[in-house]
Amino acid sequence: DIQMTQSPSSLSASVGGRVTITCRASQSISSHLNWYQQKAGRAPKLLIYAASSLQSGVPSRFSGSGSGTDFTLTISSLQPEDLATYYCQQSHSTPWTFGQGTKVEIK
């Protein structure tokens, strides 16, 4: 199975600040990497697919990059509504696997 490792596990940033979350795969997954946002008590929501494609309706302050084994999710200007846990997920080979999550808090 492909292991996905996110860092950090949690972070705190100010409104308007820049946030970067990294995700590393245990083997190359090309661009088969998706990012989800999960707010407390809610279902996950797709933010980014295929490493860097912004899902329709998602604010442009979210962006994704990377390929191979190393990926990044960036929030360019953190907003109060971005309080959530963020998960990466590989879609290279089954079983599809997720990172352990990064909890983003507002300072």
Next chain:
Amino acid sequence: QVQLVQSGAEVKKPGASVKVSCKASGYSFTSYDINWVRQATGQGLEWMGWMNPNSGNTGYAQKFQGRVTMTRNTSITTAYMELSGLGSEDTAVYYCARGEWRGRLNWFDPWGQGTLVTVSS
């Protein structure tokens, strides 16, 4: 709009089975896979398996092989996930999610609202 609506919360005794439903609307039900993902309280996301509603073909994570069954009723655009031999470790929120494919790329969107399954004696 594309929507997945799941059945309500369940409480089961150890050793029992649970069957969760996922009603799809707003798109062609047989054109997209349905995946099931679970999340124990305070924990991360765990993929359980997928089903092709057109063919009925399924693929399960090895951890759940022999205990999970994914089925569908195309006439009512509903997918089902049944998990047997429940233990306390199966207490979790269970989500269905539509699997979208573009070439060899795929992702989950949207997700159902989740169904809490509690296993308790």
